[in-house]
Amino acid sequence: MRVVVKDIDQYRIEPPQFVAIDLQDKKVAKAWPFPQDMDQGFGFNATYKVSPDGKLLYVFQEDILVFDLATFKQVDRIALAQPEYPGATPYRWRQTTDSFDAPDTVTSVFTSVDEIVHKGTLGLAKINLLTRKVDYFPIGPMLPMMGFQVSPDHKRGYSVMPKIGTGANRATEWWVWDLQNHNVIKKKSSSPGPRSV
Secondary structure (H helix, E strand, O other), X not given: OOOXXXXXXXXXXXXXXXXXXXXXXXXXXXXXXXXXXXXXXXXXXXXXXXXXXXXXXXXXXXXXXXXXXXXXXXXXXXXXXXOOOOOOXXXXXXXXXXXXXXXXXXXXXXXXXXXXXXXXXXXXXXXXXXXXXXXEEEEEEOOOOEEEEEOOOOOEEEEEEEEEOOHHHOEEEEEEEEOOOOEEEEEEEOOOOOOOO
16 A cells, blocks of 8 residues: 655655555554565555465565565565566466465466576466465476466366467467366467458
């Protein structure tokens, strides 16, 4: 939360705070200042998940930050793979409101880079919110991806994978993901056809 104070001649933005809100009393029950190295708060695209026991807060951004909710002290950082070159978009491990996971896990499409040969792979990653254990299930070579949608029964995922070319000449594939068995079960080419003006 960032409080904006209206003074006589200006608006003043106070430093960000992390707050816990009492939903019954409709007021702030606790407030903590952000760590000094995060004085601007979390990033705009950050997403959040509280562990089922209510003890830990997971902040999903460039890395995964883990905070103790009793003290709001950072207790862990799970480093994530960064883009291979400046300006590239990383795969962000995100918590969505329509999670297909059990309450104690978060699963997302993610990339990893091998420490030996530095080869990038694309797959599914799963984190246990109680133990902080991360499991990674590689699927194939690192590829760009446009969107990731989950079926209503939460058993399948669907994505569009641009492969080669740009603009009207770009070849793409539709991928169907088996979320329970951590693999891609179907790929269908979707190359653009001729276009009339």
